[in-house]
Amino acid sequence: MQELKKNRNTLQRRIVLETVQNMTNHPDADTVYEKISKEHPLVSKATVYRNLKILAKQGLILHIPMLDGADCFDFNCLPHYHIKCRKCGGVFDVDLPYQKDICSKINRKRGFIIESHQIVFSGVCPDCQ
């Protein structure tokens, strides 16, 4: 019994998608909202949050959950890893290949079904050193 949802293509949704695709620095929801507010002050924050979630579920953007603070979003939908700067809070791509077989390495363990994994690095970015 899947929840079949026919997503609509509203103006607000298009604005959110476009905005994320034009931001290359892994913005969080609030940053996306601030950016949108400048040009479209009528778009509410709830709508931004709702659409980010829907677009991520549709696979049009990537949702990057964070271990601390706000989650981020990425126009690059291919699974990849990130590092968060401990000083400025910035999020950057990491060029470690995606470990697609890391789950199978532990599958032997008790009947767990392992579905996904995230690796999050922490450190200091060049600008903050």
Add this chain to the structure above:
Amino acid sequence: MQELKKNRNTLQRRIVLETVQNMTNHPDADTVYEKISKEHPLVSKATVYRNLKILAKQGLILHIPMLDGADCFDFNCLPHYHIKCRKCGGVFDVDLPYQKDICSKINRKRGFIIESHQIVFSGVCPDCQ
């Protein structure tokens, strides 16, 4: 200029430490608080949060940041990975060896100082299948 703190050994702190050490199921702060409340109703939630943080900084317990929901704490202080059940929310140890050299694999990249990493798995535990 390090912040030198002389931590005191208060009754409340001992209670928090003991409670975490007696819980083997990776409790979050609120769960620790609930457990403590039953025997020591006078201990406040703020004190539990404060002490969990201090004890983790002291290395007496392990703080496990989570990608969603509340952070957990572990009496086992050796760095290791965890899997969170998507259905029951339970957190369990994973028997993947700690990848102590994973940072060096990407150190060549632009002047990042990579200090730590976390791998968090998601899936379904045996009981929830």
Add this chain to the structure above:
DNA sequence: ATACATGCAAACACTTTGCAGCACA
């Protein structure tokens, strides 16, 4: 026509903090 989306504000979950009094070292 009707299911889905919106704006607003309020609620929510988790955590931290200001403050006055208390207690360990």
Add this chain to the structure above:
DNA sequence: TGTGCTGCAAAGTGTTTGCATGTAT
């Protein structure tokens, strides 16, 4: 005896939701 700790309540942060209205299909 002084700094660190406590309890309490309030505030903070990030996110979701209830509801009445609006709109894409």
